[in-house]
Amino acid sequence: MDPHFHIALVLFVLATPIAFAYDNSPLQDTCVAVKDSKSAVFVNGKFCKDPKLAIAKDFLFKGLDNCGNTSNKLGSKVTLVTVNELPGLNTLGIAMARIDFAPYGLNPPHIHPRGTEILTVLEGTLYVGFVTSNPDNRLISKVLNKGDVFVFPKGLIHFQYNEGKTNAVAISGLSSQNPGIITIANSVFGSNPSISDAILAKAFQLDKKVVDYLQAQF
Structure with missing residues (x-):
């Protein structure tokens, strides 16, 4: 076997796992897998315009x-x-x-x-x-x-x-x-539906009445 080919093959094998070691960054909050492409909905992974039509x-x-x-x-x-x-x-x-x-x-x-x-x-x-x-x-x-x-x-x-x-x-x-963007206060105290005040009271070590007050602000 050509030694140059052998070296190239080894380098390719070593590099391949690195190249595919991680997924692309997500472009939306959720992306539930579907088998029927007709059910697919694009959020901000948008369809592309024909480059020839770009202005x-x-x-x-x-x-x-x-x-x-x-x-x-x-x-x-x-x-x-x-x-x-x-x-x-x-x-x-x-x-x-x-x-x-x-x-x-x-x-x-x-x-x-x-x-x-x-x-x-x-x-x-x-x-x-x-x-x-x-x-x-x-x-x-x-x-x-x-x-x-x-x-x-x-x-x-x-x-x-x-x-x-x-x-x-x-x-x-x-x-x-x-x-x-996830604004912490809005997400925690203003979620829809609301997170249980008992859960938030325990998480933040607060009285439930304080949690109820904070949730009312959002």
């Missing part, structure tokens, strides 16, 4: 220069640009967002199950941070000023808080065409 409009999003409305309880507004807002992002694995903050506004603790986030402060000052996974649950945080950049690893709880007396603006890039 500039498919790759254009306007309005990210507009300030978001922060007149809400949290004092923040996230303007997303995912595949749902910009069809040309389909299969490209990226998205972005503009985040506006009123003074002392908060983008509350949340996670992106399908994407890492990189954030740049354009205006103002933000206190940001993320929490590492169990068992450490270590808070890694920093005060950011204009021009500073911070990264929130995929799937970890993180937040941004405007600790200044003026408005703040940030731009985020995300490593998924649809990174998803």
